[in-house]
Amino acid sequence: MSVLHLTSIPFLLGGFFFFFTATVGLLRFPDFFCRLHATGKGDTLAVLLSLIGLSIYEGFSFTSLKILFIAVFMFLAQPTSTHAISRAAMRCGLEPWTKKMEKKNDSNL
Amino acid sequence: MTRVTDDIIIRAVARVIMPFIQIYALYVIMHGHHSPGGGFQGGVILGASFILYLITHGLEDAKKRMSELKAGLFSSFGLLIYSGIGLLCLIMGSNYLDYGRLSTLLKVIPAQARSLGILGVEIGVGIAVMAVMFSIFFDISTGGVVPEDEQELETGDE
Amino acid sequence: MSNFFLYLGMGLFTLVFLCLYRGVFGPGVLNRIAAISAIGTKTLVILLIMGFIYHRVDMFVDISMVYALLNFIGTIAAAKYLENGGEI
Numbered sequence: 001m002s003v004l005h006l007t008s009i010p011f012l013l014g015g016f017f018f019f020f021t022a023t024v025g026l027l028r029f030p031d032f033f034c035r036l037h038a039t040g041k042g043d044t045l046a047v048l049l050s051l052i053g054l055s056i057y058e059g060f061s062f063t064s065l066k067i068l069f070i071a072v073f074m075f076l077a078q079p080t081s082t083h084a085i086s087r088a089a090m091r092c093g094l095e096p097w098t099k100k101m102e103k104k105n106d107s108n109l
Numbered sequence: 110m111t112r113v114t115d116d117i118i119i120r121a122v123a124r125v126i127m128p129f130i131q132i133y134a135l136y137v138i139m140h141g142h143h144s145p146g147g148g149f150q151g152g153v154i155l156g157a158s159f160i161l162y163l164i165t166h167g168l169e170d171a172k173k174r175m176s177e178l179k180a181g182l183f184s185s186f187g188l189l190i191y192s193g194i195g196l197l198c199l200i201m202g203s204n205y206l207d208y209g210r211l212s213t214l215l216k217v218i219p220a221q222a223r224s225l226g227i228l229g230v231e232i233g234v235g236i237a238v239m240a241v242m243f244s245i246f247f248d249i250s251t252g253g254v255v256p257e258d259e260q261e262l263e264t265g266d267e
Numbered sequence: 268m269s270n271f272f273l274y275l276g277m278g279l280f281t282l283v284f285l286c287l288y289r290g291v292f293g294p295g296v297l298n299r300i301a302a303i304s305a306i307g308t309k310t311l312v313i314l315l316i317m318g319f320i321y322h323r324v325d326m327f328v329d330i331s332m333v334y335a336l337l338n339f340i341g342t343i344a345a346a347k348y349l350e351n352g353g354e355i
């Protein structure tokens with residue numbers, strides 16, 4: 001176990017932790033927009049940390065540069081797709097959930 | 110009819126990302142010997158970049174970049190490259206697509222001539238697949254109804 | 268180290284099944300689109316971890332990059348389809 005291997009383990013464990021909390025948020029939040037918060041932000045950070053950890057594990061080579069390219073692309077693309085979905089929900093007339101509502105406000109589209 | 114996304118974020122991000130998708134598609138075509146990829150896979154990614162442009166920028170802008178006529182010409186051009194290399198091998202006195210005979214034309218050993226022949230064929234396949242994918246998506250999304258045709262039908266009736 | 272990657276991969280695979288619950292039972296189409304996008308992101312990391320387990324990273328990097336591209340394009344197309352009420 002060299003130094004590179006030991007350095008990459010915290011990144012991978014952090015990525016797995018954020019994946020776990022994003023999935024729990026996707027299942028348990030009461031409204032569609034709250035679930036988009038969880039999966040849009042949590043998943044992006046988790047992918048970023050995981051890919052940085054994997055590229056550190058590989059060392060300094062061409063393959064690790066390609067993995068960093070994937071990380072930059074995910075950093076640009078995933079918030080854009082989250083924005084596109086939330087815009088579609090607003091245009092369809094879905095309203096955010098407030099605490100005064102009695103039941104969960106899920107979309108019925 | 111495909112409308113423009115009236116949202117500046119999606120349009121700007123798609124415009125920034127498209128050249129890099131196309132460069133990656135060219136890498137996948139060229140590096141097909143040593144890594145997963147090849148002609149068809151690279152052609153699909155290249156076609157996907159044009160489909161992204163069609164989705165985010167609407168029908169009019171996409172027709173300026175790649176009209177139906179250009180898509181048809183590109184697919185025929187790709188097929189011409191593929192069968193042209195095969196016919197060239199036939200002319201040199203061997204079977205169809207037997208790249209070993211190209212070694213006298215290119216002045217390399219027969220093994221290298223086979224490798225270059227496969228690369229040329231993959232490029233032709235990639236171009237043809239890109240054009241066909243864009244053309245199919247164009248036809249399905251418009252349903253065969255294009256605004257200019259509708260105007261011609263209306264003025265023709267009157 | 269290979270055992271560590273194996274357990275990480277199995278944990279991510281369990282998370283994929285949990286996201287699939289929202290994909291199947293999510294009331295409405297929008298919840299399903301968000302769940303599929305999340306599954307795609309997790310699949311990308313699982314593919315890379317599989318590359319590390321088999322000691323052949325060079326092959327799996329290209330595949331995961333292509334899957335990231337297709338996930339992005341698919342989600343934007345689905346969102347635009349819903350926004351315009353059935354036409355892209």
